[in-house]
Amino acid sequence: MRVPLSWLRQYVDIDLPARELAHRLTMAGIEVSEVEVIGGWTEVFVGHVTSVRPHPNADRLRLCVVSTGSEELEVVCGAPNVAAGQKICFAKVGANIYNTHSERHETLEAAKIRGIESQGMICSAVELGLGDDHSGIIVLPDDAPTGAPLDDYLGDTVLELELTPNRLDCLSVLGVAHEVAALTGKKVQEPEANYEESGVPIAELVNISVASPELCRRYTASLLLGVKIGPSPQWLQDRLTRAGLRPINNVVDVTNFVMLEYNQPLHSFDYDLIKDATVIVRRARPGELLTTLDGVERKLTAENLVIADANDAIGLGGVIGGAESEISEGTVNVLLESATFNGANNRETAQSLGLRTEATLRFEKGLRPELAPIALRRATALIHEVAGGTVAPGIVDVLSDEGADAPVVMLTSDKIKRLLGMEVDLERVQGIMDALGFIWESAGDSGLKVTVPYWRNDINIEEDLVEEVVRTIGYDSVPTTMISSPIPVQQPAPVMVLRDQIKDLLAAAGIQEVINYPLVTLQQLEQVEQLDAAALPLRVSNPLSSDREYLRTTLRASLLATLAANQGHGAGPFRMFEAGRVFWPRNGDLPEERETVAGVLAGLRHEPSWLEDDSLLDFYDAKGVVELVLDRLGVAATYEPIDDPGFHPGRCAVIKASEAVLGMVGEVHPVVMERLGLDSPQVAVFELYLEPVLAAMPSSQQQFEPLPRYPSATRDLALVMPSDVEAARVTQLILRHEDVDRAELFDIYAGENIAEGAKSLAIHVYFQAKDRTLTNEEVNRSLDGLLRTLERELNAKLRA
Amino acid sequence: MTEPSAQPPTAQRIEEIARSATAELDSLENLEAVDQWRISYLGRRGTLTTVLRALSSLDVDERRTIGALANEAKNTLEDRLEQRVRHINEAALTRSASQNRLDVTLPGRPSKAGRLHPTTQIVREICSAFVAMGFGVVEGPEVEWEHYNFEMLNIPKGHPARDMWNTLWVDYEDPSGEQAMLLRTHTSPMQARVMESREPPIRVVVPGKCYRYEATDATHEWHFYQVEGLAVGEGITFADLKGTLYEFAHRLFGEERQIRFRCDYFPFVEPGVDMSIDCFACQGQGGGCRICRDSGWIEILGAGMVHPKVLEKVGYDKDRYTGFAFGMGPERIAMLKYGIDDIRHFYANDLRFLRQF
Structure with a gap:
C-alpha cells in the first residue's frame, strides 16, 4: 500500500x-x-512557455522562451510535444537532474546546442525521476503557479x-x-459527503434484491442521472497515480479513489444496460457464462456470487465487473454499488478464477458492514462533483438478518495483568481507546465495554484489545521476568539422542555432514533402489520443479548427487554423511518418517600428502565406519552378503542384529555410477536405520566386567581353505570353542605355494580362563578340537 | 694390571686401589674396556678381590676395621661401574639419535576431522540455550495434515492469512475427502500436537525442517529449518516471554545485546510481536552497515501469547492457562553470526562452504 x-x-x-x-x-x-x-529538486520551477520557434540549425530542435515570472530565458528543446502557452517543469542552470546520456545525476550547465546557448532545460519525467517516459516533456495543468519551486508543487x-x-x-x-x-495525539478530520438529491427516488427507479444473504451481508446503491463521462480533474488523477493506480475516467476514478480512501471497493454500472432495472445478488447458475471487464469469458459455478440483472450476470460480486454493463464514454446514468461480501467466499472465487484484484484484496479480509453506506455517500458526492448530473433521492440498503451492529468487546484490568504481567492504569487504557477511535463505557470497577470503530475488522476478543494497549504503551514498558512455575519433567526421544550421538561419531571419524533436499526425482530413487510399483513414493502435487517432485525413500540418491557435484573440486577424499528422514507411504495416514543416517566414501583414502599412498576408499572403509558406530553403541551386528540392484555384485552386505535389518553397506553398482556421472573407480556407501539400531542397543546400563587376573595364551594359525569360505564363518567357529577369548584375522594370502582355488587366513587366537592360568596342555587340547572343527565344517587345514 | 699382592692389606692400600680404579674407570668410553676394568679390579683375581682375600692374615681387630673399609670400597666401585655402564649406553643412544633428524618443517600426516553442518551447529546452539531454561526438545512430522498446519492454529480455510504460507501439497486422496496432506510450512503444528498429547505445564522447543512453495533467492529458501518454542501453564505472561527471549539473545549474541519488540501478526498468537536485537556488527551505529541496513536493529524471531482459540482447540481451559510461543529461522541466525550472504549456500552442499564451519 x-x-x-x-x-x-x-x-x-x-x-x-x-x-x-x-x-x-x-x-x-x-x-x-x-x-x-x-x-527534492533545487533550481527547478514551474515555467510558462511564452513562445516557440524553430532552431535555425536543426530540424528537430526548437527554441523556446520560458518565463519563470521574474525572468525570461531561452532554451533549446527537442521534445515533440512542446508548445507555446504550456506550463512546464523548468530546470535552471545549476539544477541537479538526471542526465539521460551519462545516465547519472549532474548539475545542469549552460551549453551551446547547435550554435545556440540553452539557459536551462524543459524536463521530461525521466530527468526529474518521476517516471520512465522520455518521449516528451511533462505538461503541467494550466493553473500551475508560474515561478513556484517545483518541489512545492509536485514534491511529495x-x-x-x-x-x-x-x-x-x-x-x-x-x-x-x-x-x-x-x-x-491528533484528531482525524473525516471527509465530507454532502450532495443534493432531486427527481424520482431511487426506490422507484431500480429494484434490488439479495437472494444469497449468506454471501452478501449488505448491499447499498445510489443512482446518478445525466452524468458526463470524461477524464478526471488533475487532483484526482494525481491522487491515483501517486498511490499507484491508473486513471480511467471520472466515475471509475472516483470509485477507486474512495476505495483507497475508505477501503470500501465500489462498482459502477451503466444503469441503462441493466435489464428491467433489476439487480439480483445471487449465486451463479452452474455453467453460467460471464465476460468480465478484462475481456475474458468465464464459466461459473454455484460457489461464485454474481450481480445479475433480470436475465444474466452482469458482474462477479466483489471481484470484477462484467464487460457488458461497463461505464463507457456514452454512459449517462450510473448505478453505484457499495456492498459487503463474504470474505472467505470472495477469496475462494478469486483464487479459483485466478483473479486477485484490489477489490478482493479487501473483501477477502472481511469488511465491516457499517462501511458500505458511508463509502457509498462519499463516492456519490464525488461523482456528482466531478461528473455532474443529478442524484436520485435516497439509497438502496439491503441488510441481511445478521445486521450491521458494531462488535462490542470487554476489556478488564485483570485480563491485561494476566496477559502482560503488569498493571496498566484504567484511565490510561481509556485514553488509548479514545485515541484509537474506540468508543467505551465503564463496566464495573475495572472493566470497559468497548465498541469497535467501523474501520477496524481485526478486533474481536479481549486479547485483541490488550494488544492495542501494549502496542500503544510500547513493549519496552513491559517488565522482563522469567517463568516462575516449576520446570516440567521431560526426556528427549531416544531416537533424537541416538541421531545426535551418531552424528558426533561420524564427524569425529572424519566425515562431513551434509543436508540435502528430501524431494528428488523418481529416476534418482530408481537408480539406487528397487521401487515397489504398487507403493510408489509420495509425490508433491505442485512441485517447484520436476527435479523436486518425490519424497525420498532413501538418503543414498541425493547423497550420490551431492558427491557428483563435489567431485569437480578435487580428488578427495570425499567423506560425507547425512542424517535425515525418508518417507514411506502408509495407507490413509501420514507417511512413516524413518530416521536414517547414510554416508558415502569415495576418492583418495588419505588427504594428498608426501607421506601417504594414493590408495582409494572402498567397501572396507565404509564397513569400518559402520563397525565403529555400532561398536560404540554396543550393538552386535552381523554382515550378510546380499545382491541388490543398486550395489556392485558381491560387494554389498545387509547389516543385521538378530533378524532385524539395521542397514546396508556396499559399493555402488558401476552402471549406477556411470549414470550419475560419478568419477571414481569405486564409491562406498552405508545406510543405517535408526529405529532398529535403537532396538538392538543394550537395554540395560553397561555393567563393569572385571579385568582378567590370569595371563592369556596366544597361538597363531595359518589356515588353508577353499577361497569361497567367508572369513566371518571361520572366526565364528573359532570363538565358539572352549576357553577362546578372541580371534584376530591378521593376514589373507593366495598365490604361490597355495593351491588354486584356495586361500590362507592367518589368525591370532587368544585363550583365556577367568579363574586360572591355562596350562599348555589345556590350550593345546582346545586348539586341537578347534582345528578338527574347522576341518570338518570348512575343509580348513593348517598350512604346511 | 696389578699383580696380586702378598702383602697384608692396609687402609692406605685400599684407598689407593679405590682412587686409581675410579680414575681409570672415568676415562673409559666403551663397554669392552669397562669389562676389562671390572675383571682387573673386581674379578675373581682382581686387585680388590685379592685384598679382601688377604684379610684373613690380619688379627681380629684389624680385620674388622680394614675389612669394613675394603667392603665399602668394593660397594663403591660396583656402584661406579653401574653408573659408567649407564653413561656409556646413554651416550651411544644420543649419538645414534642425532643421526636420525627430521625436517620438522615438512607438513604433518593429514587427518581431517569431519564437521557438522552449520545448520546442525546453530540448531544445537539455539536449543541448548532453551534447554538451560528448562525447555525440552521435541520433533514432529515434516509431512503434515492441513488440520495441524493451519486449522488448529486458527488459520481456517479461506483465511487471508494463509497467504503468509505458500504451501507444497502432497498428492494424496483421502477416502473421506476431508484430510489434505502437505509439507509443513512451519514447525508451529507441533504446538497443537504437543498440547493435545499432554497437560500443562509445557515448555518445549521444536527444531525441524519446513517447506514453502517459494522461489529461492539470497534470503529465501523453499527448504529451511525453524526452531519453535512453546510455554503454557498457569500465570505465564508476556513479561515471561520477554525475559525468556532476552536470556536467549544474550546467550546467542552476547551479554551486551539489547532487544526490541515490535507489533506483528501471526494468527495463532495475540498479542503478536517480532523481536529484534541491536546490531552486533555496527553496535547500532549504522554508517553503511550491511547487516542491519543502517536500521541499527536486526529482526530475529516472531513471538506472541498463545491465541485463546488455539488453547480451546486442544481442549485447554483458556481461562486457566496462558502461554507464549515463538519461532525463528536458524539459517538466518547462522547467516548473521557467520556473515553468510546467501542462504542458498546451506543446502547446495559444496564442501568448500561446509568445511568453513
Whole structure:
C-alpha cells in the first residue's frame, strides 16, 4: 500500500518528520518498508512557455522562451510535444537532474546546442525521476503557479506499507490517518459527503434484491442521472497515480479513489444496460457464462456470487465487473454499488478464477458492514462533483438478518495483568481507546465495554484489545521476568539422542555432514533402489520443479548427487554423511518418517600428502565406519552378503542384529555410477536405520566386567581353505570353542605355494580362563578340537 | 694390571686401589674396556678381590676395621661401574639419535576431522540455550495434515492469512475427502500436537525442517529449518516471554545485546510481536552497515501469547492457562553470526562452504 503524505495530510495533521512517523508506525505494527521522496529538486520551477520557434540549425530542435515570472530565458528543446502557452517543469542552470546520456545525476550547465546557448532545460519525467517516459516533456495543468519551486508543487513523500493480513484498515489512507492520529495525539478530520438529491427516488427507479444473504451481508446503491463521462480533474488523477493506480475516467476514478480512501471497493454500472432495472445478488447458475471487464469469458459455478440483472450476470460480486454493463464514454446514468461480501467466499472465487484484484484484496479480509453506506455517500458526492448530473433521492440498503451492529468487546484490568504481567492504569487504557477511535463505557470497577470503530475488522476478543494497549504503551514498558512455575519433567526421544550421538561419531571419524533436499526425482530413487510399483513414493502435487517432485525413500540418491557435484573440486577424499528422514507411504495416514543416517566414501583414502599412498576408499572403509558406530553403541551386528540392484555384485552386505535389518553397506553398482556421472573407480556407501539400531542397543546400563587376573595364551594359525569360505564363518567357529577369548584375522594370502582355488587366513587366537592360568596342555587340547572343527565344517587345514 | 699382592692389606692400600680404579674407570668410553676394568679390579683375581682375600692374615681387630673399609670400597666401585655402564649406553643412544633428524618443517600426516553442518551447529546452539531454561526438545512430522498446519492454529480455510504460507501439497486422496496432506510450512503444528498429547505445564522447543512453495533467492529458501518454542501453564505472561527471549539473545549474541519488540501478526498468537536485537556488527551505529541496513536493529524471531482459540482447540481451559510461543529461522541466525550472504549456500552442499564451519 502506497500512502502519499500529501493525501494523508487531508485527514490528519502531521508535524513529525517522515522518517520518525515511519518509525512509529513500524513499531506499532504498520511496517513502513520504504519512505520514498518524490522531488527534492533545487533550481527547478514551474515555467510558462511564452513562445516557440524553430532552431535555425536543426530540424528537430526548437527554441523556446520560458518565463519563470521574474525572468525570461531561452532554451533549446527537442521534445515533440512542446508548445507555446504550456506550463512546464523548468530546470535552471545549476539544477541537479538526471542526465539521460551519462545516465547519472549532474548539475545542469549552460551549453551551446547547435550554435545556440540553452539557459536551462524543459524536463521530461525521466530527468526529474518521476517516471520512465522520455518521449516528451511533462505538461503541467494550466493553473500551475508560474515561478513556484517545483518541489512545492509536485514534491511529495510516499510511505510504502508492508501490511500483515490482519491490518486491513491500513489498506486505506483514512485507516492510516486513524493510526497516525492515535500515535501522535491528533484528531482525524473525516471527509465530507454532502450532495443534493432531486427527481424520482431511487426506490422507484431500480429494484434490488439479495437472494444469497449468506454471501452478501449488505448491499447499498445510489443512482446518478445525466452524468458526463470524461477524464478526471488533475487532483484526482494525481491522487491515483501517486498511490499507484491508473486513471480511467471520472466515475471509475472516483470509485477507486474512495476505495483507497475508505477501503470500501465500489462498482459502477451503466444503469441503462441493466435489464428491467433489476439487480439480483445471487449465486451463479452452474455453467453460467460471464465476460468480465478484462475481456475474458468465464464459466461459473454455484460457489461464485454474481450481480445479475433480470436475465444474466452482469458482474462477479466483489471481484470484477462484467464487460457488458461497463461505464463507457456514452454512459449517462450510473448505478453505484457499495456492498459487503463474504470474505472467505470472495477469496475462494478469486483464487479459483485466478483473479486477485484490489477489490478482493479487501473483501477477502472481511469488511465491516457499517462501511458500505458511508463509502457509498462519499463516492456519490464525488461523482456528482466531478461528473455532474443529478442524484436520485435516497439509497438502496439491503441488510441481511445478521445486521450491521458494531462488535462490542470487554476489556478488564485483570485480563491485561494476566496477559502482560503488569498493571496498566484504567484511565490510561481509556485514553488509548479514545485515541484509537474506540468508543467505551465503564463496566464495573475495572472493566470497559468497548465498541469497535467501523474501520477496524481485526478486533474481536479481549486479547485483541490488550494488544492495542501494549502496542500503544510500547513493549519496552513491559517488565522482563522469567517463568516462575516449576520446570516440567521431560526426556528427549531416544531416537533424537541416538541421531545426535551418531552424528558426533561420524564427524569425529572424519566425515562431513551434509543436508540435502528430501524431494528428488523418481529416476534418482530408481537408480539406487528397487521401487515397489504398487507403493510408489509420495509425490508433491505442485512441485517447484520436476527435479523436486518425490519424497525420498532413501538418503543414498541425493547423497550420490551431492558427491557428483563435489567431485569437480578435487580428488578427495570425499567423506560425507547425512542424517535425515525418508518417507514411506502408509495407507490413509501420514507417511512413516524413518530416521536414517547414510554416508558415502569415495576418492583418495588419505588427504594428498608426501607421506601417504594414493590408495582409494572402498567397501572396507565404509564397513569400518559402520563397525565403529555400532561398536560404540554396543550393538552386535552381523554382515550378510546380499545382491541388490543398486550395489556392485558381491560387494554389498545387509547389516543385521538378530533378524532385524539395521542397514546396508556396499559399493555402488558401476552402471549406477556411470549414470550419475560419478568419477571414481569405486564409491562406498552405508545406510543405517535408526529405529532398529535403537532396538538392538543394550537395554540395560553397561555393567563393569572385571579385568582378567590370569595371563592369556596366544597361538597363531595359518589356515588353508577353499577361497569361497567367508572369513566371518571361520572366526565364528573359532570363538565358539572352549576357553577362546578372541580371534584376530591378521593376514589373507593366495598365490604361490597355495593351491588354486584356495586361500590362507592367518589368525591370532587368544585363550583365556577367568579363574586360572591355562596350562599348555589345556590350550593345546582346545586348539586341537578347534582345528578338527574347522576341518570338518570348512575343509580348513593348517598350512604346511 | 696389578699383580696380586702378598702383602697384608692396609687402609692406605685400599684407598689407593679405590682412587686409581675410579680414575681409570672415568676415562673409559666403551663397554669392552669397562669389562676389562671390572675383571682387573673386581674379578675373581682382581686387585680388590685379592685384598679382601688377604684379610684373613690380619688379627681380629684389624680385620674388622680394614675389612669394613675394603667392603665399602668394593660397594663403591660396583656402584661406579653401574653408573659408567649407564653413561656409556646413554651416550651411544644420543649419538645414534642425532643421526636420525627430521625436517620438522615438512607438513604433518593429514587427518581431517569431519564437521557438522552449520545448520546442525546453530540448531544445537539455539536449543541448548532453551534447554538451560528448562525447555525440552521435541520433533514432529515434516509431512503434515492441513488440520495441524493451519486449522488448529486458527488459520481456517479461506483465511487471508494463509497467504503468509505458500504451501507444497502432497498428492494424496483421502477416502473421506476431508484430510489434505502437505509439507509443513512451519514447525508451529507441533504446538497443537504437543498440547493435545499432554497437560500443562509445557515448555518445549521444536527444531525441524519446513517447506514453502517459494522461489529461492539470497534470503529465501523453499527448504529451511525453524526452531519453535512453546510455554503454557498457569500465570505465564508476556513479561515471561520477554525475559525468556532476552536470556536467549544474550546467550546467542552476547551479554551486551539489547532487544526490541515490535507489533506483528501471526494468527495463532495475540498479542503478536517480532523481536529484534541491536546490531552486533555496527553496535547500532549504522554508517553503511550491511547487516542491519543502517536500521541499527536486526529482526530475529516472531513471538506472541498463545491465541485463546488455539488453547480451546486442544481442549485447554483458556481461562486457566496462558502461554507464549515463538519461532525463528536458524539459517538466518547462522547467516548473521557467520556473515553468510546467501542462504542458498546451506543446502547446495559444496564442501568448500561446509568445511568453513
